[in-house]
Amino acid sequence: MDQILPMSERVPVDETIQALEYIRYERDKDAVRQYFEDVMPFSESTSIKYRRRLFERYLVLEEGQVVYTPFLEMLSEIDSYQTKKEILFYLTVVKTVTLQIVLKDIYKGLLNKRFTKTELIDYLTQRMTEHKSSSIEKTLSVLTTILKDFNIISIKEDPIKNETIYLVNERLRPTNETVAFSLYYEFFEVQDNRIPTTERLCNAETFQYLLIDHFLEDRYIKWLVANNYLEFYKMGANEQYQFTCSSLNDFVKRVMANVEE
Structure with a gap:
């Protein structure tokens, strides 16, 4: 764990x-x-x-x-x-291990998309065994504030149960440019893998960090291909993609040029 x-x-x-x-x-x-x-x-x-x-x-x-x-x-x-x-938000996650773990657990269903403060404290306690309760409480406060400020969750109060409820925003729709930048960053700067297999691309951490399900994931990949940021190759049973830009810098300049047109 x-x-x-x-x-x-x-x-x-x-x-x-x-x-x-x-x-x-x-x-x-x-x-x-x-x-x-x-x-x-x-x-x-x-x-x-x-x-x-x-x-x-x-x-x-x-x-x-x-x-x-x-x-x-x-x-x-x-x-x-x-x-x-x-x-x-994406770069904040890339630089913050705790956010990575929590978002992946939400993506995989290990942490429900509707959870209470008590449930979140229990979740954190199981994963922060070497830390004091005060540190766990502080982490809970900072974690939920970051997720709320970036519109990943909303926070409600249940007056009957006297409990705070956290709801994951199920209408998250990152822009095409956000997903494209994040994938380029992941595969160029983190993974150093510019020709990923279909399986590797579809399991990219980018989709987990941005809570993009498989249906929307397919739409984003099609947009990348249609706009020549990504190419698809199939040779027999082997399927793979290739990023068309030579560097992250080249990608950003191409995006900005397309936006200005």
């Missing part, structure tokens, strides 16, 4: 997007740090803590400068706010 690690900071979505968009114009790490602290609606000590996490999760530094990565380019230059938010 996967061990869940404690979580201590949520992701202030709008402020994080604003701070990351700033890097389009300013790459000096100290200027970015100061700007992030300025836009955070928290105390100075809390803002510093969130800024540290921002640098750990989303940024790459070289010689005192923030590298303008394909992730930052995509997030900053695409117009769709939904895509910005979804891409930020």
Whole structure:
């Protein structure tokens, strides 16, 4: 059974997007740090803590400068706010083991799409055996806040049972660009596998992290093929796909060019 690690900071979505968009114009790490602290609606000590996490999760530094990565380019230059938010969520998951485990368990049905606070505490307790109850409570609070802020779950109160209820949003429909970026990121940056088999592509972690079922998964793959981001090959019993862009950077530039047309 996967061990869940404690979580201590949520992701202030709008402020994080604003701070990351700033890097389009300013790459000096100290200027970015100061700007992030300025836009955070928290105390100075809390803002510093969130800024540290921002640098750990989303940024790459070289010689005192923030590298303008394909992730930052995509997030900053695409117009769709939904895509910005979804891409930020995807990279947050990629950088956060606890989110990966929880989302995979929801996807596989190991954690119901409707669960109570008591059920979630029990779930976390089974996977955080080396941590104190206070750490489990904090993780529960941060985890559910992140999922709510990114519209993955809604939270309701049951006054009769005096219980908090978490409901997974069954109408999640990430944009085509979100799914395309996430798949390219997974297979180029994480898996280093640019010619996956049909089985490997269909079992991509991207679909699990974004809670995309097999029906919608097929629609997204067809869109990728139709728009020449992916090619399908069949040789006898062997089926495989090939990503058509040479790099994640090339993919982002092609997406932006298509969006501008």
